[in-house]
Amino acid sequence: MKLKGKVAIVTGGTNGIGKATVELFIKEGANVVIADLDDNGAVLAKQLSSSPSDCLFIRTDVTSESDVRDLVNETVSKFGKLDILFANAGIGEAAMAHEMSIADWQRVIDINLSSVFITNKIAIEAMLESGGGSIINNGSVLSFVGQPSVTANAAAKGGVANLTRTLAVNYAKNGIRVNSICPGYTLTPIITSKPKEFINKLVANHPIGRLAEPEEIANAVLFLASDDSSYVIGSNILVDGGYTAQ
Template sequence: MRLRNKIAVVTGGASGIGEATVVDMINEGARVVIADMDEQLGEALALKLNERQEGCAIFQPVDVSDETQVETLFETTVSRLGTVDAVFNNAGIGGMAAAESYPLEDWQRIIDINLTGVFLVAKHALGHMKRQGSGSLINCASILGNVGQSMTAAYSAAKGGVVNLTRTLALEMAPHGVRVNTVSPAYIDTPLLRDLDEATLKALIALHPIGRLGRSEEVAKAVSFLASDDASFITGANLLVDGGFTAGKS
């Protein structure tokens, strides 16, 4: 087990890629704090996982754009579990609009959660990791932090910021035994995408040279690897989990 006896925190952990990562980290031997705004989903997931393996999961409500809540998340984790070894900084929201008509409040909300929220989680997680002299932080960016796409000004700007923030944090933390990396997923097969009409779904799939959408579990495996000692010489990296999306046109 790659994460045996490790303590991990997953933001946005109650659903989607976050939920898949919580499950994979537990399967790899970790105890996981599920941090999410959705208390109903988070509590239900923790209950389900603890019925299978007692004590493997704890739910902690958090709005990552609220620094007080983020600080409490990590103080509570360390107080209850003794340490924080790995963090998947995953909470985020989407939004689409043409730049010239993008409402400022919508832009600000995406930046607040997808970029400032990532910074706040990193700030408070890395403080604990630096003091203990070890740890792995994995930030969730996106293919749209690496290439542009129309109608995604706020989201792409935030995710691009996450990619370069990661490099900066990696440089700051390397002397202290702490690693910081990014995963950048492409389009992942979720119930939301399955609601698309057949033509739109086929067009989306065609953007991926590998010939299909990604699965949440595939992103989770990449995160667990970066969290583990198997990735001990990897920091400042941006791992594209994208089925070839960003490689170019064939």
């Protein structure tokens, strides 16, 4: 097991890529804390908890510094340390700049970028105390390219990529590795709830000819969380079915 004895937090861990990652981390021997506003996380944690690995749900608003600090403190109190953070929580958005309100812009930036800083900052504080760890941020193909009608999300995901690089070079000497995964469009509830015509247009943008399964993205997160990636620092790894290769 690649994560035996490790302690991980997964934000946005109740569904989609987050849920797939929680399940994989548990399978690989980690104790996992699910951080989400969706109370279904409590049901998932109960289903996944089994000796020797444990799964705990803590209701968390990732845009709230006090919530995140409580999340990390409770994790360390229960398990003694924090080894891994997967900062996965995020929302979708589709709006042209001239049609987007400042309030809607700020909401996307708060959830998709500022929350990454907050969770990274507080996890780093804990990891400095314990001697290191691995942080994985959830970026996107939008960390690399623009796309019509994703104004705030593209700005946020570009920010995630450069925040990842900056934190990585600042804390590598402390044994803290910071990287991101940058998925192509993935079959999460945000996507599967869309009309078939919309999904078919997304598929056409991926040379592989399909969208990703959440488990495929989770495999990349596991690589970055484990010692298999011990020399990977400050990377924003595309897992996009060829989307950005065109």
